[in-house]
Amino acid sequence: MNNPAEELTTIGCAIRLDQVCLEIEGKQVIHQLSLDTNVRRLGVIGRNGSGKSTLSRLLSGLIDTTSGQLEIAGFNPFKDRRAALREVGLLFQNPDHQIIFPTVLEELTFGLRQLGQDKTEAKKNVLEMLSAFGKEHWQDVHCSTLSHGQKHLVCLMSIVAMKPNLIILDEPFAGLDIPTKRQLQRYLDTFSGSLIHISHDPDDLQNYDQLLWLEAGQVAALGDSDEVMSRYLAAMHELGESDDISDLSS
Numbered sequence: 001m002n003n004p005a006e007e008l009t010t011i012g013c014a015i016r017l018d019q020v021c022l023e024i025e026g027k028q029v030i031h032q033l034s035l036d037t038n039v040r041r042l043g044v045i046g047r048n049g050s051g052k053s054t055l056s057r058l059l060s061g062l063i064d065t066t067s068g069q070l071e072i073a074g075f076n077p078f079k080d081r082r083a084a085l086r087e088v089g090l091l092f093q094n095p096d097h098q099i100i101f102p103t104v105l106e107e108l109t110f111g112l113r114q115l116g117q118d119k120t121e122a123k124k125n126v127l128e129m130l131s132a133f134g135k136e137h138w139q140d141v142h143c144s145t146l147s148h149g150q151k152h153l154v155c156l157m158s159i160v161a162m163k164p165n166l167i168i169l170d171e172p173f174a175g176l177d178i179p180t181k182r183q184l185q186r187y188l189d190t191f192s193g194s195l196i197h198i199s200h201d202p203d204d205l206q207n208y209d210q211l212l213w214l215e216a217g218q219v220a221a222l223g224d225s226d227e228v229m230s231r232y233l234a235a236m237h238e239l240g241e242s243d244d245i246s247d248l249s250s
C-alpha cells in the first residue's frame with residue numbers, strides 16, 4: 001500500500017479519474033471525465049460554467065462522483081476523509097463559503113485542531129502563520145469586518161497553516177490588491193507541495209508544468225502549458241468576436 005504523503009511530496013500529485021460523471025439536479029456537470037496526471041504545478045482553465053470549481057470539490061472530497069473512479073495519490077478523497085483533510089487543502093472561490101468562525105484566530109485554529117493539535121500548539125502555529133504574512137494584528141479581528149480580498153487571505157492562511165501536500169486554488173487572487181497578490185504568489189512559488197490552480201488569467205499560470213482545459217465538464221486538452229494555453233487563447237478570442245453568449249445559460 002502506498003503512503004499518500006510520500007507519493008505526493010516526491011513525485012507531485014498523482015491524479016487519476018476514470019470516466020467520472022457528476023449529475024447535479026438532473027444536469028450532467030462533469031461528463032465521462034478521464035485524466036491521468038502527476039505534476040507539481042497543474043493549471044486549470046476553461047470558460048465560465050465549464051466545471052472547474054466542481055472538479056476542485058470532487059478532488060478535495062467535498063462531493064462524490066455519480067459514477068466512475070477518482071483517486072488522488074492512491075486514495076479516494078470522498079471515501080477517505082481523514083486522508084483528504086491531511087493531504088488536500090481547497091481554497092474556495094468565494095471566501096464567504098469557507099469562513100465559519102467569528103474571529104481570524106478561531107478560523108485559523110479550527111483546521112489545526114481538526115488535525116489533532118492541542119490548543120496551545122494550534123495557537124502558536126496560527127500566530128506564526130499570521131506573522132509570516134505580517135498580519136499578527138488580525139488575530140482578534142472579526143472576519144465579517146474584513147474586505148473580500150482580506151477574507152480570501154484568511155482562507156489561504158488557514159489552509160497553508162495545515163501544511164497539506166496538495167493545495168487546490170480556485171481563483172486565489174480574485175479581489176486581492178497587487179502587493180498582497182505578489183506576496184501570495186511568492187509564497188506559492190516556494191510551496192514544496194503540489195498545486196492545482198484554477199484561473200482565468202494566463203499570467204497566473206506561467207511556468208506551470210501542465211494545463212488542463214475543461215469544456216462542458218470534459219477534457220478539451222491536457223498537456224504542455226504553453227501549447228495548451230496558446231490553443232485555448234486562440235479559441236477564446238475567436239469566440240469573443242462573436243456576440244452570441246447564449247451557451248452561457250446552458
Ligand SMILES: Nc1ncnc2c1ncn2[C@@H]1O[C@H](COP(=O)(O)OP(=O)(O)OP(=O)(O)O)[C@@H](O)[C@H]1O
Nearest residue numbers: 024025029046047048049050051052053054055250
Ligand atoms: N449546486 C449546483 N446546482 C446546480 N448546478 C450547479 C451546481 N454547482 C454547479 N452547477 C452547474 O455546474 C456547471 C459548472 O459549474 P462550475 O462552478 O464548476 O463552473 P466553473 O468552470 O468553475 O465556472 P466559473 O469560471 O464561472 O467559476 C454550471 O453550469 C453550474 O451552473
